[in-house]
Amino acid sequence: MRKSISFEINHLQYLDESAKPANDLPEFAKDTDKLVELYDRMQFLRAMDKRAVGLQRIGKMRTYPAALGQEAVGIGAGLALKDTDVLVPYYRGTGMMLSHGIKPHEILLYWGGDERGADYKDPIAAQDFPVAVPIATQILHAAGVATAIKLRGEKRAVMTEIGEGGTSEGEFYEALNVAGVWNLPFVCIVNNNQWAISVPSENQTKAESYAQKAIAAGMDTLQVDGNDIIAVHDASVKAMEKARNGGGPTLIEAICYRLCDHTTADDASRYHDQKVHDKAWEVEPVKRLEDYLKSLGVLDDKAIEAMAKDNKANVEKEVEMYFDILNNQPQPPEAMFDYLYAEVPEKTKPQREEAIRRGAK
Amino acid sequence: MSDTKILTLIEAVTAALDHEMGLDKEIVLMGEDVGKNGGVFRATDGLQQKYGDERVMDTPLAEAMIAGLSVGMAAQGMKPVPEIQFMGFVFPAFNQIATAAARMRNRTRGRLTMPITFRMPYGGGIHAPEHHSESTEALFAHIPGLRVLIPSNPTRAYGLLLASLRSPDPILFLEPKRVYRMVKHEVEMNGVALPLDKCFVDREGDDITLISWGAMMHETLLAADQLAKDGVSVEVIDVATVAPMDMETIFTSVRKTGRCVVVQEAPRAGGLGSEIAAEIAEHELMSLIAPIGRVAGYDTIMPYAKMEMQYMPSVERVVEEAQKVLKYV
Numbered sequence: 001m002r003k004s005i006s007f008e009i010n011h012l013q014y015l016d017e018s019a020k021p022a023n024d025l026p027e028f029a030k031d032t033d034k035l036v037e038l039y040d041r042m043q044f045l046r047a048m049d050k051r052a053v054g055l056q057r058i059g060k061m062r063t064y065p066a067a068l069g070q071e072a073v074g075i076g077a078g079l080a081l082k083d084t085d086v087l088v089p090y091y092r093g094t095g096m097m098l099s100h101g102i103k104p105h106e107i108l109l110y111w112g113g114d115e116r117g118a119d120y121k122d123p124i125a126a127q128d129f130p131v132a133v134p135i136a137t138q139i140l141h142a143a144g145v146a147t148a149i150k151l152r153g154e155k156r157a158v159m160t161e162i163g164e165g166g167t168s169e170g171e172f173y174e175a176l177n178v179a180g181v182w183n184l185p186f187v188c189i190v191n192n193n194q195w196a197i198s199v200p201s202e203n204q205t206k207a208e209s210y211a212q213k214a215i216a217a218g219m220d221t222l223q224v225d226g227n228d229i230i231a232v233h234d235a236s237v238k239a240m241e242k243a244r245n246g247g248g249p250t251l252i253e254a255i256c257y258r259l260c261d262h263t264t265a266d267d268a269s270r271y272h273d274q275k276v277h278d279k280a281w282e283v284e285p286v287k288r289l290e291d292y293l294k295s296l297g298v299l300d301d302k303a304i305e306a307m308a309k310d311n312k313a314n315v316e317k318e319v320e321m322y323f324d325i326l327n328n329q330p331q332p333p334e335a336m337f338d339y340l341y342a343e344v345p346e347k348t349k350p351q352r353e354e355a356i357r358r359g360a361k
Numbered sequence: 362m363s364d365t366k367i368l369t370l371i372e373a374v375t376a377a378l379d380h381e382m383g384l385d386k387e388i389v390l391m392g393e394d395v396g397k398n399g400g401v402f403r404a405t406d407g408l409q410q411k412y413g414d415e416r417v418m419d420t421p422l423a424e425a426m427i428a429g430l431s432v433g434m435a436a437q438g439m440k441p442v443p444e445i446q447f448m449g450f451v452f453p454a455f456n457q458i459a460t461a462a463a464r465m466r467n468r469t470r471g472r473l474t475m476p477i478t479f480r481m482p483y484g485g486g487i488h489a490p491e492h493h494s495e496s497t498e499a500l501f502a503h504i505p506g507l508r509v510l511i512p513s514n515p516t517r518a519y520g521l522l523l524a525s526l527r528s529p530d531p532i533l534f535l536e537p538k539r540v541y542r543m544v545k546h547e548v549e550m551n552g553v554a555l556p557l558d559k560c561f562v563d564r565e566g567d568d569i570t571l572i573s574w575g576a577m578m579h580e581t582l583l584a585a586d587q588l589a590k591d592g593v594s595v596e597v598i599d600v601a602t603v604a605p606m607d608m609e610t611i612f613t614s615v616r617k618t619g620r621c622v623v624v625q626e627a628p629r630a631g632g633l634g635s636e637i638a639a640e641i642a643e644h645e646l647m648s649l650i651a652p653i654g655r656v657a658g659y660d661t662i663m664p665y666a667k668m669e670m671q672y673m674p675s676v677e678r679v680v681e682e683a684q685k686v687l688k689y690v
Binding site: 086088115116118119120126127129130132133134137139140141142143144145146147148149151152158170171174175177178181335336339340341342345346347348 | 425433437558609
């Protein structure tokens with residue numbers, strides 16, 4: 001027997017667990033303004049998630065999936081999108097969505113139970129998908145968007161995201177397969193936060209990595225430290241640029257830890273190991289960059305506090321917009337009929353009239 | 362001006378695809394073996410040679426992928442026409458059709474639309490292997506946001522497929538494969554689409570209404586012939602656009618005849634015949650002289666080729682059911 005084919009998986013990290021540079025930093029990370037921007041955006045996402053979960057606890061939000069501990073994945077990858085690129089997010093994709101023109105109040109509106117939350121108003125997001133709830137369906141949509149881009153010969157690319165649990169779905173493999181064989185402008189981020197609701201990663205796959213799942217599709221693939229936003233952003237920018245220029249698809253497995261419940265409807269204390277959870281807090285992404293920026297003397301506690309105050313106020317403005325639309329401008333009853341088909345079918349017109357007659361509830 | 366051609370149903374499908382691809386560059390055909398091979402039934406015969414492999418794309422073998430890719434392409438303004446090789450293999454794609462294609466317009470409040478025509482052959486009667494003969498249209502007709510069209514003959518295949526390719530809504534276009542080469546029509550190649558939401562009254566009559574769609578239209582029309590020999594004046598309706606369904610044409614007919622029989626190839630329970638019967642009972646009870654009759658496949662798994670014809674509703678069964686309904690005075 002001879003060795004037929006072998007493969008290796010690379011792992012990228014710039015800031016190590018103690019927030020010290022483990023490698024020569026990429027060019028963008030030498031610009032401290034850029035790093036402060038990344039930090040600011042992660043801080044905003046964390047503040048927004050906290051507020052959304054709080055709103056759910058007092059009955060002013062429906063089921064909400066936070067991204068606590070996964071801010072570097074969403075923001076770091078999301079900011080690799082150009083205005084002309086397309087985002088196909090999944091339900092925990094808030095970080096990416098905020099990075100591509102989707103407004104916080106739109107995201108809150110969607111999770112607050114209002115369809116208008118996916119009618120994105122910013123032209124940058126006009127072609128972006130709503131979050132996918134059925135697991136892994138979005139990866140095929142992203143491959144389809146990428147197919148259209150490729151057929152038209154455009155220099156654009158598509159980014160999508162999935163949890164590590166979602167990579168067990170057949171549609172994930174089907175999407176990677178076609179992205180590979182058609183050399184599509186497609187970048188898939190696997191948010192490996194270690195948990196698929198209550199099922200830990202070790203029960204999800206026997207493979208040593210999620211990154212290697214793309215090997216069988218002939219795709220470029222790598223692992224990055226998902227708590228290191230410099231690594232996530234660097235890998236994502238390069239993958240998107242390569243995709244735009246006809247270089248084909250990439251999978252990026254970002255390894256982090258889900259520090260929150262799966263959603264507000266979940267209670268992770270039923271299944272997680274508190275010690276592991278506590279340990280994950282020591283390497284979380286916001287603190288990582290914060291420590292680094294402090295070590296450079298770029299930020300101090302006072303500046304961080306001021307940023308936090310601003311972000312909290314900005315979240316509050318968005319929460320007010322959310323409440324205003326949700327409560328003061330409710331959708332008319334006929335809205336459930338009016339967007340289903342290009343025209344309301346004759347058969348459902350009496351139902352539509354009935355819904356109008358019965359009015360708002 | 363426009364020429365006419367004598368076409369089978371499958372040739373009418375090809376002709377409609379060809380006509381519209383010539384006019385609309387956003388139309389992309391995709392699926393398994395649709396390219397060089399022209400589809401296993403030859404529905405896309407010659408189209409890749411004519412339009413190139415970027416407009417007639419052979420895909421990897423994965424139905425969910427074919428449907429999911431279509432959703433992504435449609436969101437970019439393309440008009441994908443995915444072919445599922447047999448309806449029996451649509452189920453991996455069911456997830457994408459039900460959770461994405463049918464819902465996207467609604468869930469984005471009209472921002473992203475899904476002009477997709479999912480084409481697939483369906484139904485029994487060609488002695489095919491297991492999973493190649495079922496009629497599962499009701500599973501899809503139940504999904505809000507989706508249109509389900511079933512042409513029963515070449516003329517309707519041409520006109521309804523043109524309508525489908527021009528519609529901004531996602532459409533399941535079910536081709537009764539038993540009829541693919543069963544009859545020929547002189548089809549006007551005029552590029553005129555048929556309405557997407559209207560039943561067709563194929564024969565006018567006063568005594569009883571027979572309602573059917575797809576391949577069963579042929580048994581239904583033969584039954585009407587036979588009944589006519591006994592002096593019964595039969596009205597025959599081809600539902601064709603089975604979802605959303607045009608009830609008004611059916612109600613108007615039942616108001617006139619007071620009797621009706623619904624004929625479907627699919628299993629009886631929970632089929633479209635049940636919906637039609639319920640609607641008639643709800644809205645036209647006082648017009649009815651007799652109970653609504655139903656002729657359907659049995660509530661069994663479609664038997665394999667050997668017993669297939671024992672399962673399929675026959676002309677005889679339609680005639681018997683009509684005679685039963687006609688006995689009420």
